[in-house]
Amino acid sequence: MSLAEDRVRIEVDETDLIDINAAIEKWQHFPYSTLTHHGKRCCTIAREWVFSMDYSQLNGGSPLTGPRWLRHKFKWGPSNWPLRWCEAVERKELDCGAHASLAHEVFTARGVKSFPAQFIQQFSEDATRQWCEKWGCEGVSTHWVKEDLIYHEGCAVIARGNEIKVWDPSAGWWVNPKQFGGYGGLLAIRIFTGYDRQAPEQLTWGRHKVTPNQWHKVERARGDFALAAAAASGK
Amino acid sequence: MRIYISGLYSGTNPQPGIGITRSLRQAYPDATLVGVEYSNRSSGIHWTDLDELWLQRPWEELNLDAYADEVREVLESGAFWISGFDLEIMWLASLYPEGHRNMLTPPAAALRKISKPAVEAHKGLPVRIPSFISTENSDWDIHTFCRQHDWKVWLKGPYYEAVRTASWDAFEIVRTTLSRAWSTEKLFLQTHVSGYEESVCFCAYKGELIEAVYMRKRELTEEGKTWAGDVTEVSEEFLKPLRRVIKELNWSGGAELEMVRDPQEQLWLLECNPRFPAWIHGSTIAGRNLPALLIERASGVPAKRTEAVSEEFTRVVLEVPVRSQFPLPPLPEPLPGGIGHSLKHPSGSLALAERLTKLNIIETNGNGNGNGNGHKAGRDKGAPEVPASFIEDLKAYRLEEMETPAWLFLESTAQSLFKRAGDLAKRLSTPEIKVTNGYSIKTNPDERLIRLAHENGFMAEAISLLEVQKALKVGFKPEQVILNGPGKWWPEGLLPKERLHAVFCDSIADLRRTASSMERRELKSKIVGIRLRTPNVYSRFGIPVDSPKSLEKLIDTIELLPTDTAFGIHFHMASSNIGVSQWWHLFESMLRWCRSVEALSGRPVEYLDLGGGWFPDDWHTERDDRFASAVHRVPEVLRNVKQIISEPGKAIAQPSMALAFRLLEFDETEEEVKEAVVDGSIAELPMHFFQPHRILHRDARTGEWRPLKRGKTQLLGRLCMEHDIVARGVELPEGAQVGDVLVFCDAGAYDRSMSYVFGRG
Numbered sequence: 001m002s003l004a005e006d007r008v009r010i011e012v013d014e015t016d017l018i019d020i021n022a023a024i025e026k027w028q029h030f031p032y033s034t035l036t037h038h039g040k041r042c043c044t045i046a047r048e049w050v051f052s053m054d055y056s057q058l059n060g061g062s063p064l065t066g067p068r069w070l071r072h073k074f075k076w077g078p079s080n081w082p083l084r085w086c087e088a089v090e091r092k093e094l095d096c097g098a099h100a101s102l103a104h105e106v107f108t109a110r111g112v113k114s115f116p117a118q119f120i121q122q123f124s125e126d127a128t129r130q131w132c133e134k135w136g137c138e139g140v141s142t143h144w145v146k147e148d149l150i151y152h153e154g155c156a157v158i159a160r161g162n163e164i165k166v167w168d169p170s171a172g173w174w175v176n177p178k179q180f181g182g183y184g185g186l187l188a189i190r191i192f193t194g195y196d197r198q199a200p201e202q203l204t205w206g207r208h209k210v211t212p213n214q215w216h217k218v219e220r221a222r223g224d225f226a227l228a229a230a231a232a233s234g235k
Numbered sequence: 236m237r238i239y240i241s242g243l244y245s246g247t248n249p250q251p252g253i254g255i256t257r258s259l260r261q262a263y264p265d266a267t268l269v270g271v272e273y274s275n276r277s278s279g280i281h282w283t284d285l286d287e288l289w290l291q292r293p294w295e296e297l298n299l300d301a302y303a304d305e306v307r308e309v310l311e312s313g314a315f316w317i318s319g320f321d322l323e324i325m326w327l328a329s330l331y332p333e334g335h336r337n338m339l340t341p342p343a344a345a346l347r348k349i350s351k352p353a354v355e356a357h358k359g360l361p362v363r364i365p366s367f368i369s370t371e372n373s374d375w376d377i378h379t380f381c382r383q384h385d386w387k388v389w390l391k392g393p394y395y396e397a398v399r400t401a402s403w404d405a406f407e408i409v410r411t412t413l414s415r416a417w418s419t420e421k422l423f424l425q426t427h428v429s430g431y432e433e434s435v436c437f438c439a440y441k442g443e444l445i446e447a448v449y450m451r452k453r454e455l456t457e458e459g460k461t462w463a464g465d466v467t468e469v470s471e472e473f474l475k476p477l478r479r480v481i482k483e484l485n486w487s488g489g490a491e492l493e494m495v496r497d498p499q500e501q502l503w504l505l506e507c508n509p510r511f512p513a514w515i516h517g518s519t520i521a522g523r524n525l526p527a528l529l530i531e532r533a534s535g536v537p538a539k540r541t542e543a544v545s546e547e548f549t550r551v552v553l554e555v556p557v558r559s560q561f562p563l564p565p566l567p568e569p570l571p572g573g574i575g576h577s578l579k580h581p582s583g584s585l586a587l588a589e590r591l592t593k594l595n596i597i598e599t600n601g602n603g604n605g606n607g608n609g610h611k612a613g614r615d616k617g618a619p620e621v622p623a624s625f626i627e628d629l630k631a632y633r634l635e636e637m638e639t640p641a642w643l644f645l646e647s648t649a650q651s652l653f654k655r656a657g658d659l660a661k662r663l664s665t666p667e668i669k670v671t672n673g674y675s676i677k678t679n680p681d682e683r684l685i686r687l688a689h690e691n692g693f694m695a696e697a698i699s700l701l702e703v704q705k706a707l708k709v710g711f712k713p714e715q716v717i718l719n720g721p722g723k724w725w726p727e728g729l730l731p732k733e734r735l736h737a738v739f740c741d742s743i744a745d746l747r748r749t750a751s752s753m754e755r756r757e758l759k760s761k762i763v764g765i766r767l768r769t770p771n772v773y774s775r776f777g778i779p780v781d782s783p784k785s786l787e788k789l790i791d792t793i794e795l796l797p798t799d800t801a802f803g804i805h806f807h808m809a810s811s812n813i814g815v816s817q818w819w820h821l822f823e824s825m826l827r828w829c830r831s832v833e834a835l836s837g838r839p840v841e842y843l844d845l846g847g848g849w850f851p852d853d854w855h856t857e858r859d860d861r862f863a864s865a866v867h868r869v870p871e872v873l874r875n876v877k878q879i880i881s882e883p884g885k886a887i888a889q890p891s892m893a894l895a896f897r898l899l900e901f902d903e904t905e906e907e908v909k910e911a912v913v914d915g916s917i918a919e920l921p922m923h924f925f926q927p928h929r930i931l932h933r934d935a936r937t938g939e940w941r942p943l944k945r946g947k948t949q950l951l952g953r954l955c956m957e958h959d960i961v962a963r964g965v966e967l968p969e970g971a972q973v974g975d976v977l978v979f980c981d982a983g984a985y986d987r988s989m990s991y992v993f994g995r996g
Contacts, residue, residue, distance in 0.1 A: 041835075045790065048831045049783040055827040056770040060820030061429070062498035089783045159500075178465070180547070221546070 018149070020187050023120050024215045027144075027151045032116035032192055033097025035085050035105075042086035047105075050089065054106040063110040064159060070102050071172040078140035095140075099169035100153035107167075113158040115199070115212070117166060120188040122181065124148050149187070156191045162200035164191070164210070177206025178221045190215045236263065236536055239289065239309060241271035242319020242510065243279025244582065248458055251319040251489075253279045254516035255526045260284040261519060262527030262538035269314075273297065273582035281558050288561065294322075295586035303330050310337045315530060317488065317511070321394055322587045322597070324488075324509050329596045334487055339440070339529055341509050345484035349507040352391070352423050356484055359476040362494060362504040367425040370410055373945060374927035374964070375619035378403060380424060382850055385814025387427040392417050394588060394597075399427070402812075404924045407963060418589040420945070420964075428505075430497040432459070435469055436512055437477065438529040442485040444478045446528045448518045454549065461514045463549035466521035487533075489515070489525060517548035617944040617966075619929045622890070624648040625980055626940045629893070629931070634976045639897040640915040642987065643978065649687055649891035652851075656883050657691035659855060663866045668876055670866060673717055673844065675884035676702040679987045684888055685709045694736055696882060698722065700729035707731065717844065717880065719766065719805065721745070721776065730758065737762035737880075739805040739844060742778060743792050750795040762842045763796055764803030765789070767828055769821055772813060777806065780828060786835070793836040801877075802838040804829050809848025811885070811926065818847070819861055826872040839875035846882045850926070851981070854886035885984040892983030893931075894919055898975045899953065901967070908948045908967050913977060916952030917959050918993040920979060922986045931978040932968050941968060943977075950977070954994045 037043040057069040077093025088098050100116060107114035125148045132142045144151040154175065156164040166175040166189065179186050193199035193212040203210040210216045238259060242250030256268055270285040273293050280288050291297055307330065310316060317339045318324045328334075328343040341349075348356040352367040368380040370390070381388055381403070390409045391397040398413070400406035406424075413422050432455070437447035447469045454463035469477070489511030495503045511526060518525055522543025531538040557563055591597045628645035660670040673696040674688030680702065686709050688695065695706035698720035706716055713733035721741040724730070738760045740746040746765060752758035768777035780786045796802065806825045810818035822845070833840045847854070855862040862881070869876050896915030901908050917923055930943040930950075946966025952959035961979070 042787075045787050045835055046783045048835060049780070049786045052780070052824075052828050052831045053770060056824040059771060060816065060823070064498050086783070178467075178546075 018122060018187065020120065020149075020217060023146055023149045023151075024188055024217075026146055027118070027120065028215070030118065030151060032118055033081070033083075033095075033101050033153055034116075035088055035098065035101045036082050038084050038086060040086075043084055046085040046089040050085075050102060050106065051109045054109065058110070063107075063112050064157065064165065066167050066172065066174060067103055067106050067169070068172040070099060070106070070169060074099065074102075076170045078135045078138040080138075080140055096153045096170040100155055103167055103169035104155040107155060107157050113199075115156045115164075115194075115196075116192045117154045117156045118190040118192075118215075119152040119154060119168075119175075119186055120215075121150050121152050122148055122185050122187055123150060123183055127183075156203065156205070158200075161204075162202060163204045166205060177208060179218050181220045185220075186218050188215045188217050236266045236530075236534060237269060237312075237314035238263075238266055238530060239269045239271050239314055239316040240285075240319065241316075241323055243270050243272045243282070243285075244274075244277045245279040245282075247456055248460055249513040250279070251511045251513045251515050253282050253284075254513055254519075255317055255319060255489075255511055256282060256284045257516045258519040258524050258526040258541075259530065262524050262541060263530065263536070264539065266530075271316075275561050275564055276581035278555075280561055281555050283555065288558070290561070293581075293583035293586070294590070295583040299326070299590070306330065310335050313337065315339055315533060317526060317529070319510050319513075320584070321509060322584055322591060325591060325597045326587070329591075329594070334441075334485070337533065339488040339533060341484065341486050341488055341490070345486055346509055348484060349509060351506045352425050354504055354507050356480055356507065357504050359479060360492075360504070361472060361476070362492070362502045365426045365428050365503050365505070367423050370414075370422040370424065371420055371617060371945060373617060373619040373929075373942075375929050377406070377424065378850075378927050379852060381406065382811060382814050382853060383816070384426045385817040386812075387814070388424045389427060390422055390424050393419055393421055395584075397425075400424070403926055411963070416585055418585075419592060425505075428495040428497055428503040430495040430503070432461075433494050433496050433502070434461075434512060435473060435477070435492045435494070436489065436515065436518060436525065437469075437481070438489045438511070438525040438532075439481045439486040440529065440532045441487055442482045443532075444474075444481045445532050446523055446525055447474060447477065448521065448523050448525070449473075450512075450514065450517065453547065461512070461517075461550075463547070464514060464517055465547045466518050466523070467546060489529065514548070520544050520548045521546045618942045621929055621931065621940075621942050621980065622648065624651060625890070625893070625931070629940060629978060632895075634895055634933075634978075637895060637976075639895050639976065640919050641895045642982075643893040643895055644681070644683060645891055645893060645983070646683075649684060649887070649983075652887040652890060653684075653687040653691040653693070656887060657693070659862075660692065660881070663863055665866065667870060668866060669878045671878060671880050673880045673882045673884075674887075675846075675882050676706060677988060678884035678984050679888040679892070680705060681892075681987065682709055684891060684983075685711075689715075694880060696880075696884075699725050701726065703731065704729055714761065718760075719844075724748075732759075734759035734761060736760070737764065737803055737842060737844065739764045739766045739803065740778070741766050741776060743788060746778070746789075746792045747795065750792075750797070753797050753800065760800065762801045762803045764805060764842060764844070765793070765832075766805040766807065767825060767832075769806060769808050769825070770828070771824070772808060772817070772821060774808065786831070790832065790835045793832070793838055796838070801841045803842030803844060804832065804840050805844035805846065807846025807848070807882070809885075810853060811848055811850040815853050819865075822865060823868075826869065830872050833873060833875070840873050841875050841877045842880065843869065843873070843876055843878070844880040844882070847884075847886070849883055849886035851886045851890050854883050888987070889981050889984035892987055894979040894982045894986070896950075896961070896977050896979060898971065898973050898977060900973060901948075903973070910949050910951055911967060912951045912953065913961065914953050915961060915979070916954040916994065917956070917961060918952075918954065919990050920952075920961050920982060920986050921989045921991070922982075922984070923961055926981070928962070928982060928986075929980040930962060930965060931980060932971060932975060934968065935970060935972070935975070940978075943968065 074094040079095040079098050104114045128145045135142045154168045156166050159165045168175050191212050240252050240255050243252035244250040267286045269287045269289050271289045272280050273291045315337045324340045327340050328346050332343040334342040386401045389397040390400045392413050398409045400409050432452040434450045438445045448466050449469045450464045450466050452461050452464050456462050491508040491512040493505045524541035527538035624647050628648050656672050660672050663670045673694040675696045677698050689710050694715050694717050695711045696717045697703045713731040713735050716735050717737045719739045740749050766777035768774050768779040770781050829840050896913040899912040899914050901911035931940045933940050943965040948965050948967050949960050950962040952961050
């Protein structure tokens with residue numbers, strides 16, 4: 001018996017089945033999420049606590065270490081917006097916008113150049129139905145769901161030069177720039193550099209060249225390496 | 236074509252034999268694949284891609300000479316051999332030190348150059364080697380290594396196995412276990428590197444690189460082994476030097492470089508395995524069939540094209556039928572009272588390691604210590620260095636006539652340490668910030684030490700009113716006393732009426748009580764402050780700030796303190812427990828919290844009290860000027876600080892006393908003394924479980940004091956307690972006799988203050 005025997009090449013390309021343009025259109029004017037400040041002591045304490053705690057949690061590590069502790073402290077779940085600092089730190093669950101806003105703030109406080117990022121990801125209708133039910137029960141809008149696609153938030157940090165790493169704070173991992181599509185696959189990304197004049201005009205993410213402030217469709221990696229292998233072996 | 240494939244073990248830490256077999260079957264459907272195994276308990280023997288099975292007796296009982304002849308016959312017949320088992324590869328290299336055209340494993344010289352932890356052959360590759368130290372070094376040096384690396388260290392066996400040892404007692408237990416298992420004292424400790432695990436896997440023939448792939452682990456087993464991964468190309472930056480290394484090593488066969496990529500993108504080489512990895516079929520799935528390419532190069536027989544399916548692979552658990560010729564053997568009965576069936580290493584790899592060691596076929600590379608990057612961190616030594624002042628101080632004692640166990644005060648050592656601390660404080664003080672030492676009385680309340688502290692400009696740091704009274708009795712004034720800890724008001728009625736230097740509150744309740752006492756004028760103190768609980772490092776002490784609410788509560792309570800009193804913050808964490816670098820990270824983190832407290836409460840932080848629990852060798856040594864840097868760093872974060880109080884208690888007290896034990900009994904007829912009984916015990920040496928002690932013995936002929944080296948003797952305490960073993964793995968000096976005195980140094984801190992009376996009637 002061999003798993004290799006009688007194998008056919010698996011080629012599942014669902015590109016045509018996904019209306020990414022419609023998704024981009026739906027979320028074209030979505031602003032990225034930002035925690036607001038009451039302008040009072042309550043929010044000042046909350047904000048100060050987040051930065052000091054992040055410094056402790058970083059434990060002398062590289063400032064480019066993802067702040068996974070935020071995800072441990074605040075599970076992923078529905079949030080009502082607008083959300084203030086003092087409210088956010090008291091929640092047990094925060095949505096991706098709040099996670100992303102906190103992560104962006106702590107990266108910035110560490111001295112890392114960070115930009116808010118928006119994602120369009122594919123999951124499945126089973127998954128999105130579950131999320132809609134949960135968000136619905138909490139009375140929170142599900143405008144971030146479109147069939148099997150979702151709008152999601154994170155942040156992009158400058159690793160060196162114009163090279164970025166993309167942090168998914170609700171997952172607690174760095175997003176792989178090599179995307180194969182499918183469940184959890186990243187279809188499009190938008191990185192906001194806003195009015196930052198020092199921000200690069202183009203960001204490099206793996207092999208992607210991302211123009212800031214506009215949706216960038218993430219090209220799927222398919223068999224580059226395998227084809228290179230065949231070429232290398234002369235077959 | 237016949238291809239012999241070994242390393243078929245397919246447990247949770249599998250060997251690569253099955254992956255190699257699957258890949259070869261795909262490329263050579265008609266080849267005869269012969270599985271080689273040394274135990275019918277290895278489940279890989281039942282994999283149906285194997286056409287034949289060559290099952291040998293376990294390594295423990297295998298006649299190596301006869302087996303060597305059979306292997307030679309196989310190779311001479313034209314069959315190929317791909318080994319998936321490191322120790323077998325070392326043994327095969329002893330049969331053919333220069334290699335054999337059909338034996339697709341590296342030659343003996345290459346194996347020596349990749350042996351861990353130093354991995355000599357890594358030079359030129361864009362990797363670094365994590366720091367390491369051999370366990371043949373003295374316990375004193377090993378403990379230093381652990382502290383310097385924040386106890387983030389792995390104790391590793393010579394060939395396999397790695398266990399995290401986060402404390403001294405854990406290290407001692409694991410060292411005993413691994414030494415027994417691998418029949419060697421040659422283990423090594425290596426620092427942990429945090430990051431993503433990656434590998435470069437390659438195949439080469441006669442020094443020529445054939446193909447290489449790069450794999451990132453995407454899922455791991457509990458043992459840290461690959462469960463899923465993605466396979467991509469190796470960068471030219473890596474390939475170029477790799478080609479050179481392979482040529483220099485004249486490599487044949489598969490190999491895997493196991494690495495960790497840290498957040499700064501630095502690659503750290505953990506080991507170089509002289510074989511394909513167990514995930515090798517994952518590379519084949521990605522379109523690069525390395526085992527087939529290796530066979531193709533060696534045989535000249537074209538391999539069937541391997542089509543790429545996916546650059547990502549994962550594992551599943553499969554049930555396969557057992558071969559009828561090899562029915563499952565019975566499960567051995569658990570040992571009486573034993574838990575589970577220990578069936579690790581079914582083919583007897585531990586026994587093979589022992590046999591190969593005896594035959595001098597294998598050796599580890601990495602005696603001494605270093606980082607393999609050309610920087611030798613120190614010399615190889617089995618005995619610790621002992622300060623000359625210890626020996627001088629011991630001359631004051633007539634140990635032969637002394638009743639033992641006995642405490643020995645090392646006077647000149649103590650004097651020089653207190654003086655050094657006093658001088659350091661003066662030197663580091665600036666016009667803006669005064670640096671002062673505080674002597675923590677609890678560390679050792681011996682009046683001689685408290686007096687030395689007083690004479691050298693220290694403050695007295697007390698955790699109870701009894702300790703305050705002791706400080707006053709020795710000569711301290713109340714204004715030189717710092718009161719600290721959770722039970723500082725105990726016992727009632729002993730609080731001086733005069734003003735103290737500082738009081739640090741350990742809880743919100745304590746802070747309220749202190750504010751109230753000050754308001755009623757019952758308590759007078761120049762400084763009132765708080766002890767902060769260290770976030771991210773467990774501590775039961777101090778006021779927590781682990782939630783915004785607790786921070787808010789602290790800020791609110793600080794507002795109760797009288798405004799005409801200065802405010803200070805204290806933090807304490809034993810650097811010897813958490814490690815030196817970790818302590819300095821914590822220091823920086825605490826400065827950040829102090830700044831938050833200052834900003835939110837509006838109370839300027841004017842005094843900082845830094846508790847250290849410093850190991851003597853780590854305490855602001857000349858080569859480590861971090862304390863000096865810290866004094867300059869403080870005003871950058873806290874511009875109102877006027878005084879920094881440093882507590883070097885353990886660093887000063889620990890070397891200041893020693894313990895004299897007498898050898899009560901050992902079997903002098905034994906060639907190698909395994910056990911010796913002394914009249915001391917863990918009752919006098921309670922810190923034995925947390926730190927090593929340097930042990931001195933005086934040569935009866937020369938009168939020379941010498942530290943005990945690493946050896947095989949256990950020094951058993953006098954108590955009838957199983958755990959009363961005061962030293963493990965030392966060497967009794969030649970000529971040692973019953974009645975000789977052994978001096979256990981480094982016993983002047985908590986050994987002294989926490990020693991207890993036991994077994995004395």
